[in-house]
Amino acid sequence: MKAVGACLCEKEVFRIGRHIMFSALNKALSSFTHRVGMSNQEAAGSGGRPIGHMSLNGAAVEVKSTQWPNVYQLGDSGRLTFSADLVSHRAANGEMLLSHDNAEGLARMYGEWQEDRLTLMRGISSNHFSWDGIVMNGLAASEGSDDFPGATMGGSGSRWLPTSMGSSDGALMTSSGIAIGNHNQTMRAAMSASQPQDNVLLGMVLRFDAGANQNLAVHFLNPGEILVKGPVENQDFAISHLVVSDVSNPAGFGAMRYEGTAWDADLMPAALYDPSGKHGETGRQVTQxxxxxSAAKMNELQQRRLLWRDVD
Incomplete structure (x- = not known):
């Protein structure tokens, strides 16, 4: 057990050292990665021939083919696409119809996109595989590298990132709920009434601002899942909130507004990924x-006025 504990502790020290090193390197690399990222986004969905139209927000919008099978482009921007499977009917005049929920969601996304005010959110737990890339490199990425805007669960290998639409309290709560997932029992105990611990860093909520004059390529998969082409550099996303344990909240956690940045050593390397508790007592000690x-760091950020709870 001591040998395993020493191994885990050495890994933790290594991760912290690596965190500091990458934070310094990122400042030199940020301008280069931004140029690469813009090229990647601009290459998304170059567009093709007109294949029909649909009515969105009272206006006829042209639909075009794309470089991808079963994916259609909305309007003239190759950076705004949707799944062809959503089309429920094609009229003789070329008009494409969707179900009520899909049509309503797509119309909302298209309207906000056109007005450069499309807000997308993504919840990330503090033991997520992408956490270190975000806080060390300022890079939000998926596990895959395939350039196809498809479903991201089940090992699809896609480089596109799942997000949800909206910046309301409900959307924030949904993203916060996702951010607390996959933690082990020791971490989850901080949210319980029997063993509460305040200000433990459970996760973060990323905010992506998209639109016709923004950089990001966006794909409407369904009303509950909007994809953003990754990887996304830090110039094109922000950490809007940190999700922490909160003994005063009946849910056991809450989202705190964050005004720092992810790439200047303000945040910690990822927590141990051990949802099944396979590391036993050693894993529990490392997690604790x-x-x-993390609680000490959250207190420090609050004292520096970089982190606070929104007041209703």
């Missing part, structure tokens, strides 16, 4: 140590 340090 991480929790204690």
């Amino acid at each position: 140590d991480w929790m204690d340090r």
Whole structure:
């Protein structure tokens, strides 16, 4: 057990050292990665021939083919696409019809896109595989590299990132709920009434601002899942909230507004990924140590006025 504990602690020290190193390197690399990222986004969905139209927000919008099978482009922008499977009927005049929910969601997304005010959110748990890339490199990425805007669950290999639409309290709560997922029992105990621990860093909520004059390529998969082409560099996303344990909240957690940045060592490397508890007592001790340090860091950020709870 001691050998395993030493191994885990050495890994933790290594991750912290790597965090500091990458934070310094990122400042030199940020301008280069931004140029690469813009090229990647601009290449998304170059567009093709007109294949029909649909009515969105009272206006006829042209629909075109794309470089991808079963994916259609909305309007003239190759950076705004949707799944062809959503089309429920094609009229003789070329008009494409969707179900009520899909049509309503797509119309909302298209309207906000046209007005450069499309807000997308993504919840990330503090033990998520992408956490270190975000806080060390300022890079939001998926596990895959395939350039196809498809479903991201089940090992699809897609480079596109799942998000949800909206910046309302409900949308924030949904993203916050996703951000607390996959933690082990030790971490989840901080949210319980029997063993509460305040200000443990459970996750974060990323905010992506998209629109006709923005950089991001966006794909409407369904009303509950909007995809953003990744990887996304730090110039094109922000950490809007940190999700922390909150003993005063009946849910056991809450989202705190964050005004720092992810790439200047303000945040910690990822927590131990051990949802099944396979590391036993050693995993529990490593997790508890991480929790204690994260709570101290959250208190520090509050004192620096970089983190606070919204007041209703």
